[in-house]
Amino acid sequence: xxxxxxxxxxxxxxxxxxxxxxxxxxxxxxxxxxxxxxxxxxxxxxxxxxxxxxxxxxxxxxxxxxxxxxxxxxxxxxxxxxxxxxxxxxxxxxxxxxxxxxxxxxxxxxxxxxxxxxxxxxxxxxxxxxxxxxxxxxxxxxxxxxxxxxxxxxxxxxxxxxxxxxxxxxxxxxxxxxxxxxxxxxxxxxxxxxxxxxxxxxxxxxxxxxxxxxxxxxxxxxxxxxxxxxxxxxxxxxxxxxxxxxxxxxxxxxxxxxxxxxxxxxxxxxxxxxxxxxxxxxxxxxxxxxxxxx
Amino acid sequence: xxxxxxxxxxxxxxxxxxxxxxxxxxxxxxxxxxxxxxxxxxxxxxxxxxxxxxxxxxxxxxxxxxxxxxxxxxxxxxxxxxxxxxxxxxxxxxxxxxxxxxxxxxxxxxxxxxxxxxxxxxxxxxxxxxxxxxxxxxxxxxxxxxxxxxxxxxxxxxxxxxxxxxxxxxxxxxxxxxxxxxxxxxxxxxxxxxxxxxxxxxxxxxxxxxxxxxxxxxxxxxxxx
Ligand SMILES: Nc1ncnc2c1ncn2[C@@H]1O[C@H](COP(=O)(O)OP(=O)(O)OP(=O)(O)O)[C@@H](O)[C@H]1O
Ligand SMILES: [Mg+2]
Numbered sequence: 001x002x003x004x005x006x007x008x009x010x011x012x013x014x015x016x017x018x019x020x021x022x023x024x025x026x027x028x029x030x031x032x033x034x035x036x037x038x039x040x041x042x043x044x045x046x047x048x049x050x051x052x053x054x055x056x057x058x059x060x061x062x063x064x065x066x067x068x069x070x071x072x073x074x075x076x077x078x079x080x081x082x083x084x085x086x087x088x089x090x091x092x093x094x095x096x097x098x099x100x101x102x103x104x105x106x107x108x109x110x111x112x113x114x115x116x117x118x119x120x121x122x123x124x125x126x127x128x129x130x131x132x133x134x135x136x137x138x139x140x141x142x143x144x145x146x147x148x149x150x151x152x153x154x155x156x157x158x159x160x161x162x163x164x165x166x167x168x169x170x171x172x173x174x175x176x177x178x179x180x181x182x183x184x185x186x187x188x189x190x191x192x193x194x195x196x197x198x199x200x201x202x203x204x205x206x207x208x209x210x211x212x213x214x215x216x217x218x219x220x221x222x223x224x225x226x227x228x229x230x231x232x233x234x235x236x237x238x239x240x241x242x243x244x245x246x247x248x249x250x251x252x253x254x255x256x257x258x259x260x261x262x263x264x265x266x267x268x269x270x271x272x273x274x275x276x277x278x279x280x281x282x283x284x285x286x287x288x289x290x291x292x293x294x
Numbered sequence: 295x296x297x298x299x300x301x302x303x304x305x306x307x308x309x310x311x312x313x314x315x316x317x318x319x320x321x322x323x324x325x326x327x328x329x330x331x332x333x334x335x336x337x338x339x340x341x342x343x344x345x346x347x348x349x350x351x352x353x354x355x356x357x358x359x360x361x362x363x364x365x366x367x368x369x370x371x372x373x374x375x376x377x378x379x380x381x382x383x384x385x386x387x388x389x390x391x392x393x394x395x396x397x398x399x400x401x402x403x404x405x406x407x408x409x410x411x412x413x414x415x416x417x418x419x420x421x422x423x424x425x426x427x428x429x430x431x432x433x434x435x436x437x438x439x440x441x442x443x444x445x446x447x448x449x450x451x452x453x454x455x456x457x458x459x460x461x462x463x464x465x466x467x468x469x470x471x472x473x474x475x476x477x478x479x480x481x482x483x484x485x486x487x488x489x490x491x492x493x494x495x496x497x498x499x500x501x502x503x504x505x506x507x508x509x510x511x512x513x514x515x516x517x518x519x
Contacts, residue, residue, distance in 0.1 A: 005406055016394070205390050208352065209451065210379035211407040 006218035013219050014226065020198065021227065024191045028231025029238070031187065032276055035180055036239040036264065042173040043268075044261045049166045058124040058136065060143050061151040064092075071120070074148055078122055081142075083135055086125040092116040119150060189283040192224060196291050203291070217288050221281050228280030232273045239263070300328045301361075302459060302490050303349065308358035309514075310344055318344035320514025322358070326492070328458075331485040333501040334494040336511030342494040343387055345511070346461045349492075350382045351375055362459070380408055383457035385465040387494075389448040393437040397428055397447050400436055404455045422454045423447075425480060427473075441468040449477060453484055460484060460491045466500070474500070 014021050062074065071089065078087050090098075095118040100110060126136055136154055144152040196203070206216050243263050264272070303326040310319040318341040326332060334342050347353040348360055351367050360367045362378065370378060383404075391400050398419055405415045423432055426446035428439075436444055445468045452460060462481065466474040478493075478500060485491050493500075501508050510517045 005409065009406070201390075202392055205392060206403065206407065207376075208350070208379060208384065208386075208390060209404045209407055210376045211403075212376045213373070215407055 006215070006222060010219040010222035010226070013223050017195070017198075020191075020195050021223065024195070024224075025227045025231045025234070027187050027191055028227055028276060028280060029234040031180060031183070032232040032235035032272060033239055035177060036235055036272070037242075038173045038176055039264060039268070040239065040243060042169055043264065045166055045169050047260065047262070049162050058126070058140050058143065058152060058154040060122040060124065060149055061119045061153070062121060062148055063150045064119050066120075066148050070148065075122070077146075078124060078143070081139065083126060083139065084124055088123045088125075090121045090123060092118050092120050095119075095121065189287050192220075192280075192284045192287045193291075196220070196287055200291075217285070220284050220288055224280040224284040225277045228277035229273055231280075232276035236264075236269055236272065301325050302328045302363050303492070304361040305345075305516075306359050306361070308345075308348065308355045308360060310341070310348065310353065311356045317514055319355075319511075322511075322514070322516050324509065324516055326490060328490055329485070329488055331481065331491045331493065331506050333504065333506055333508045334492050334511065335496055335498070335501070335508060337496065340511040341514065342511055343463055346384070346463050346492065346494060349459075349461060350379050350384055376407070380455065381457055382459045382461060383452035383455065383489075385445075385449050385452045385460070385462040387463040387467070389444050391436045391444055391447055391451075394435060396433050396435055397423060397439070397450075398432050400447055401450045401454050404451050408455060410455075418454055419450075422450045426450045427476070442470065442473055445469060446473070446477070449480070453480075456487075456489075458489055460489050462491065462493045464495055465493070466495065466497060 060078070062071070066074075075087060075089060078084065093115055096110075096113075096115040099118070124139075126139070140152045140154045143149055203216055240263055247261065303324065305322050305324040308319055308322040309317075311317050322345065334345070336342055344353060348355055348367075349362060351370060354368075363381065365378075367378070392403075401419045401423055402415055405418060410418070420429070420432065423429060426449055428443060428446055428450070431439060431443065436447055439447065445465065449462075449465055452462070460481070465481075466477050469477060474497070481491055481493060495501075508519055510519065
């Protein structure tokens with residue numbers, strides 16, 4: 001098959017049917033855009049969940065009357081537990097200093113307060129690799145049964161809620177991706193069918209002058225690959241622009257900035273472009289197959 | 295006169311019915327040797343176009359067999375049809391041109407499908423378009439041409455790839471006397487170069503004084519005189 005001729009014919013087809021081509025490309029772009037929005041949302045939610053998960057600490061308050069010498073033993077006991085990443089001892093004095101830090105200019109409030117009124121505590125960081133909410137819960141409840149422990153605190157509700165939200169969003173993304181794929185298949189194949197029908201005469205004439213099916217199909221396939229690629233690229237550009245725009249508006253606060261939100265990873269973008277191109281080409285091949293009765 | 299006795303077009307007991315009542319051909323027998331130029335005539339609706347359409351497998355006979363260049367068309371697979379059509383240049387009665395494309399693009403189509411290089415293609419197209427007197431309209435869209443000019447584009451496209459067989463279905467239907475004479479002369483020239491030609495027409499004047507064979511379609515049969 002003379003690739004040069006097919007390439008030239010595809011370009012000429014696009015030029016001569018520019019409106020249809022642009023319309024199809026816009027449909028592809030819109031479909032990709034919806035998918036990109038969902039993906040960005042899901043990916044960042046995952047990042048946020050991961051981040052909170054990483055920072056989630058269990059705080060173990062030790063009974064005030066516990067002898068100072070027992071602290072290192074208790075420390076060793078906690079460190080030797082499964083799934084513990086890091087343990088930090090916070091003495092009563094240190095806790096008080098932190099409290100002072102919070103109040104800064106209004107230190108007077110704490111005047112006269114016993115610097116040792118706060119219980120000493122251990123701040124435990126859970127190993128990220130083994131992190132899951134169930135794990136945090138089980139470690140916390142195990143710790144609370146120890147005689148030296150007065151109270152165990154952890155972001156239980158936070159973890160549970162974030163986790164269930166994250167799961168719901170992931171399910172929504174998967175469901176919408178499937179729905180979108182079906183919709184896109186329908187729209188793209190219909191647009192292509194329209195293109196093919198609009199050029200029924202031309203196809204018929206090409207066959208009459210001895211064109212092979214490959215020669216007839218080649219430019220269509222190539223053109224729809226262009227459409228898929230350019231549509232998804234356009235969607236990525238628009239998506240990135242919208243993302244930056246929204247981030248500019250809401251992203252001024254330290255909290256949002258600390259989340260380190262990001263657009264799609266480059267690998268993900270490449271996959272979107274390729275899949276879009278191949279998908280459009282496959283849709284065209286199917287529409288042509290039916291039309292040309294191959 | 296005949297450059298050989300090898301038969302290139304043969305019909306054996308061909309019948310063509312579109313439906314039960316629409317009978318185009320009843321029992322057609324025909325044998326055309328390589329390099330012959332025959333006229334095919336008959337009243338409107340006699341089945342001239344139908345007969346020609348079966349020769350490039352755009353239509354299947356209901357009964358009987360058609361042999362082109364030694365190949366029975368019923369044995370051709372779909373993927374072999376393009377090869378047949380490259381051997382058979384057809385001037386369609388309804389032109390079958392791409393009206394929104396230029397004269398050049400229309401004529402070039404026959405050469406593009408066989409993968410001719412661009413440089414060769416342009417020269418060939420220009421030559422042939424010049425030959426049908428449309429050199430000055432090479433880059434005009436076909437829709438902007440007169441009926442007669444369009445017919446000449448159809449002729450140019452049919453012959454540009456120098457097919458060994460040319461089927462001309464009413465190629466002078468829209469032309470004045472002068473252009474008609476030119477087209478007939480062009481066909482004669484192509485025939486002199488070896489092409490086998492079937493020229494379908496109901497313009498008696500074209501074959502009044504000819505020494506060529508004239509096939510007449512009547513009641514679904516082919517009569518010769
Ligand atoms: N696609 C078709 N479906 C049904 N009947 C058809 C079809 N094409 C032609 N016919 C019928 O077959 C018969 C022969 O038609 P055909 O076009 O071969 O005649 P023709 O000799 O070429 O006529 P003309 O000189 O007017 O071009 C006619 O009766 C016509 O109505
Ligand atoms: Mg006819």
